[in-house]
Amino acid sequence: MSTAARGTRVLVLNSGSSSVKYQLIDMADEQRLASGVVERIGEPGGAADHTEALRTVAVELGGRGLGLDSPELAAVGHRVVHGGTRFTAPTLITDEVLAGIEELVPLAPLHNPANVTGIRVARELRPDLPQVAVFDTAFHATLPEAAARYAIDTATADRYGIRRYGFHGTSHAYVSRATAALLGRDPADVNVIVLHLGNGASASAVRGGVCVDTSMGLTPLEGLVMGTRSGDLDPAVVFHLQRVGGMGTDEIDRLLNKRSGLLGLCGDNDMREIGRRMAEGDKAAQLAFDVYVHRLRRYVGAFTAVLGRVDAIAFTAGVGENSAAVRGAALFGLDSLGVTMDPVRNAVRGHAARLVSADSSRVAVAVVPTDEELEIARDTYALAAAPQGG
Incomplete structure (x- = not known):
């Protein structure tokens, strides 16, 4: 049975x-x-x-x-x-x-x-x-070698499993398909940049339902600025902290993972609180926001180049779904890339998947609530219910 x-x-x-x-x-x-x-x-x-x-x-x-x-x-x-x-x-x-x-x-x-x-x-x-x-890493297993490989000695990389794995895969898989559904199109025909922005944050470039690039790497530390993680960093910073700062490996690990990102820049890792402080003229909060958004824009531009054609940009997770300010700032002035936001639509809060781009925008901009648990349940049920060969 x-x-x-x-x-x-x-x-x-x-x-x-x-x-x-x-x-x-x-x-x-x-x-x-x-x-x-x-x-x-x-x-x-x-x-x-x-x-x-x-x-x-x-x-x-x-x-x-x-x-x-x-x-x-x-x-x-x-x-x-x-x-x-x-x-x-x-x-x-x-x-x-x-x-x-x-x-x-x-x-x-x-x-x-x-x-x-x-x-x-x-x-x-x-x-x-x-x-x-x-x-979490499975959706990114389709990365081509050019995207997955770090440019270090190949033998060393292979010996220690050093490559870009990516994370938040269940979210990126769910949101990329849900975005295609919102557009009334088959996922196989849609190119999507997914921006999963929570306390942890990552971006992915999905071509026809297949992930071809992502921002996180060997660990969830690489990529976008996050709540407490630095994201992209010159690796020589680590050597500098060791040699000049006298810091040990564990201390640097805690610094980059727990005391960096938005928290390190302004003392808060909650975008709502940062927004409140910005409204009061807090310069540290404004700088944290600007650094966060600048990194986002870099990845949108880079993944646009990777995909060649972008049909949609989808925001998801806590910040992506709820911060109109982040969405607006991240995509402001990108008309040359075919992205035109509708500020009225963007300001409206809601729990359902929706478009926040202007009707004239060549690239659709969507807010798509993620559902990682449902994605896991679907995968689990499909596999568990399938006849098992013997």
């Missing part, structure tokens, strides 16, 4: 280092039946570990009549941050696959261990259910 015949519900789990987020989605109509988060894992007042956290999830779902023992539960989908070059598509989890994800921990030391723990506990709770890993 296929998984689809047993049930139509998918539990999506996102196991972080100190939290477990979950959503239960009925794939018959893609309705969310439940969602929540267990936070402060391993901290006073929180769950002792991921086992207890997932048991808490099971109890919460059970209290709503949606327990993990339900015959309607078809599969569990897990967000996994790094798939390396080995896992380039949603993958049914086996012991061998789990071991492979563990082997990739050096590429994502802050994320993959928690992802692995979540998978292990979920398999213990429901060993009979198909469990699927959906990788």
Whole structure:
């Protein structure tokens, strides 16, 4: 009997280092039946570990009549941050696959261990259910070598797995397809620049549904200015901080990942607060905003050149969906690239996908709310429900 015949519900789990987020989605109509988060894992007042956290999830779902023992539960989908070059598509989890994800921990030391723990506990709770890993890096596995390779010694790069992997892949995949749908076109016929702007931020160039370039690299540190991450940086800055500043590797890591970006520039990593400070004439906040927008414009220009023809630019995630100021400033004056914003449309807030470009704009500009959990659920259900060869 296929998984689809047993049930139509998918539990999506996102196991972080100190939290477990979950959503239960009925794939018959893609309705969310439940969602929540267990936070402060391993901290006073929180769950002792991921086992207890997932048991808490099971109890919460059970209290709503949606327990993990339900015959309607078809599969569990897990967000996994790094798939390396080995896992380039949603993958049914086996012991061998789990071991492979563990082997990739050096590429994502802050994320993959928690992802692995979540998978292990979920398999213990429901060993009979198909469990699927959906990788943040998978959508970017189609990058051509010219985009994926760093210009360093090839033997060294291959030995240590140094290349551009990209992240936020489930969001970029979902938004690029949703943008094509908004335009009433087949994704295979549409070229889209996706700007995922949250506390973490990344851009992608998607040609006909296939990612051909992205801003993040070996790690999520490369690319756009983010809430607390620097984004693109001359690598010699690291050597300078070591030699002149006497800083160690871990200290520099914390600086670039936790104390840089908007936070490093003005002391705030919330674009709403930065906007409020700008309105009061705060020069540091204005500079942070200007640096953030300048980097965005550079990537829009670069990815326009990569794609050759751009049909749409899509903004998504917290800042992308909610900051009209960022959208307006990022694309201001780009009429020569075929981009003309409609300031009235751009100022209107909403929860649905919508166009904010002028009718005369050759390139459509869209605001498309992302839905990474639904993307994971779709991938999970499609794989778990498919007949498995033997």
